[in-house]
Amino acid sequence: MTTDPADTSATPAPAAAGPAAVREAVSCAGLTYAFGGTRAVDDLDLGVHEGEVFGLLGPNGAGKTTAIRCVTTLLPVPAGTVRVFGHDAARERMAVRRLLGYVPQQLSADGGLTGRENVALFARVFDVPRRERAARVDLALRAVDLCDAVDRLAATYSGGMVRRLELAQALVSAPRLLILDEPTIGLDPIARTGVWEHINAVREATGMTVLVTTHYMDEADQYCDRVGLMHRGRVRALGTPEELRRGLAEREATDTLPTLEDVFRDVAGSGLDDNTGGGFREVRSTRRTARRVG
Template identity: 50%
Template sequence: MPQAIETRELTRRFGTVTAVDALSLAVRPGEVFGLLGPNGAGKTTTIKMLITLLPPTSGSATVSGYDVIADQRLVRRSIGYVPQLLSSDGALSARENLDISGRLYHIPSADRRARISEALEFMGLADVADNLVRTFSGGMIRRLEIAQAMLHRPEILFLDEPTVGLDPVARRAVWEHVRRLRDREGTTILLTTHYMDEAAELCERVGIMHLGKLVALGTPASLAAEVGPAATLDDVFTHYTGSDLDEGGTYRDVARTRRTARRLG
């Protein structure tokens, strides 16, 4: 069986900064793979290259069997992407937001209407389908965004920091929906996070990135076992990135996270 995502020596430089440094990684079909790392580790840059929003400086990658440089359109049709920043429009209703996504993927209209109703039901948003999104809570917005990204039934779903800025109850609800989605559709899911509990809860395998390089790869349990008998994923993270979680992040990162949190919260 071919890999869902495969990168070979994938590299991206911004000026003198190497954001992603010769990353070679394979994600199996149907798995939930977590890309972990402190702020600035290169997680989002990696995703942006995989979804064809950012060309690699060197190296190559295939997504769903298609090359991210040569077959951009085919890659885009095979994937769904939920960005870190807000992507639903607050001035429109949930149903209208879904309709825009469906139309931009050119789903025929009868099919589109059926899928939208079903997606609203599945994400627990049927009762508020015609309310404006700006009246939604952060967790509801995230669920709507995931529904928008899944409307064209992609084989692979990219979630960039899916629960940043959400309260614990809303996070659990998002996790629950991600899991149900995977079970029902068999979608391969690649998510980035710096919440270790999220990775341990959701991911079958995780890769830890540090300064653009992949420094560890395995199941959450096997990585923890390698570090020590009673180690948690937090310890694994600290072990490989050599930093406490609290130290990460520049002013810009903090500003961005707070902004996202405010928009969602």
């Protein structure tokens, strides 16, 4: 049998291409972590899509920072699995660390070093090749607009500049995943906006994934593609800020669109009582950080 090349009925048409599969930058399955008899993270399932800004929200004591520390390999993974771009955080810790930039709640900059020296130190810690270090340090400092202050001691920086310096420290290794734990704590609204502008500029230029924890609901609403609301060790609500706000409006049968803070309070419920304040050490540490950067 011969076939006319122009006769398209002789061969089946190719199947229509479906939507591209979403790739996971971070995947947690059944993650559990306990401090004594208290489960800080309780059978947590969580996925962060590659390239997105994902906000992990929740009251103090919800387990956010503990989960973050498992992702960054600062804590072991005693139960469940954590994968970062497919690498097992329990078995491939160095491979995971090479993919990360991390800005913790506590200050990581050294006030006795200049801005350039701080970032250069992190370049060495993250094993940036020696021949690339100077260029990478300059690039990271330019990305956060600190070129005019690179040779000043970090102790002379304002709160917003300190946070941008810590962002440069995290960016110097060109991470695929940037993890920010309360990155704007203690900053005034102008400084907070400036930090986020620099985060977004780098993200747009590089396509990196951002995982952030914050108590500022306006930040999460404005800057996060999706948010997960965590309470008592588990994610209780997940979606875009608009999806979560509209979902609450439907449940409450109201024509007024709730705020993300309303959703936060609805999900956390009793989690906003005095029993989940994070403990004396955490309160003291958070206040110290806010005081030093404020």
